[in-house]
Amino acid sequence: GEDVEQSLFLSVREGDSSVINCTYTDSSSTYLYWYKQEPGAGLQLLTYIFSNMDMKQDQRLTVLLNKKDKHLSLRIADTQTGDSAIYFCAERSSNTGKLIFGQGTTLQVKP
Amino acid sequence: GAGVSQSPSNKVTEKGKDVELRCDPISGHTALYWYRQSLGQGLEFLIYFQGNSAPDKSGLPSDRFSAERTGGSVSTLTIQRTQQEDSAVYLCASSLVGGASYNEQFFGPGTRLTVL
Numbered sequence: 001g002e003d004v005e006q007s008l009f010l011s012v013r014e015g016d017s018s019v020i021n022c023t024y025t026d027s028s029s030t031y032l033y034w035y036k037q038e039p040g041a042g043l044q045l046l047t048y049i050f051s052n053m054d055m056k057q058d059q060r061l062t063v064l065l066n067k068k069d070k071h072l073s074l075r076i077a078d079t080q081t082g083d084s085a086i087y088f089c090a091e092r093s094s095n096t097g098k099l100i101f102g103q104g105t106t107l108q109v110k111p
Numbered sequence: 112g113a114g115v116s117q118s119p120s121n122k123v124t125e126k127g128k129d130v131e132l133r134c135d136p137i138s139g140h141t142a143l144y145w146y147r148q149s150l151g152q153g154l155e156f157l158i159y160f161q162g163n164s165a166p167d168k169s170g171l172p173s174d175r176f177s178a179e180r181t182g183g184s185v186s187t188l189t190i191q192r193t194q195q196e197d198s199a200v201y202l203c204a205s206s207l208v209g210g211a212s213y214n215e216q217f218f219g220p221g222t223r224l225t226v227l
Contacts, residue, residue, distance in 0.1 A: 098170070101154035
């Protein structure tokens with residue numbers, strides 16, 4: 001079946017790098033996503049990676065995909081207090097396009 | 112242009128009552144999704160509409176839940192005989208099309224449902 005797992009909490013100091021990890025089970029997923037949810041706000045798409053890519057970089061964000069191990073990570077360089085939020089990893093069902101989300105990782109950035 | 116809108120933003124109801132939640136997708140988007148975000152279950156898929164095709168209802172948790180999409184646009188999620196475990200934030204998303212190709216899903220702000 002489809003399942004996505006994430007660690008629940010990460011705390012870093014401002015200026016450090018944050019790495020949020022995710023594992024998924026559906027090897028047929030074509031796209032994998034990272035969404036950000038700030039308190040009281042909706043889900044915001046941060047970035048995505050196509051399944052035939054190993055890495056994608058977008059400004060301070062780096063996504064790494066290990067398809068063999070079904071492991072996805074999001075690295076945020078120079079983490080700022082404004083990055084404090086819940087980060088959701090999601091895989092896209094190849095049939096319908098529905099998203100299967102992980103539980104979300106709460107990122108706490110200490111000044 | 113306008114994003115996905117949902118109404119009401121908050122709904123408080125008594126156990127056993129029926130509720131209707133509304134989603135207005137982005138104009139021209141043929142795919143519409145409902146998700147639920149609750150403390151115990153995280154973010155879970157409920158139902159998917161694509162154009163005039165039969166909806167994918169595989170995520171609906173019980174037969175008290177139903178959804179319609181009229182005219183390929185507005186969607187209504189109905190929960191009958193609400194229970195306390197239905198308390199959650201109900202999120203709607205739309206995309207140009209569904210399926211395997213990349214099409215970003217744009218999320219609405221959600222409806223927070225509280226069942227007393």
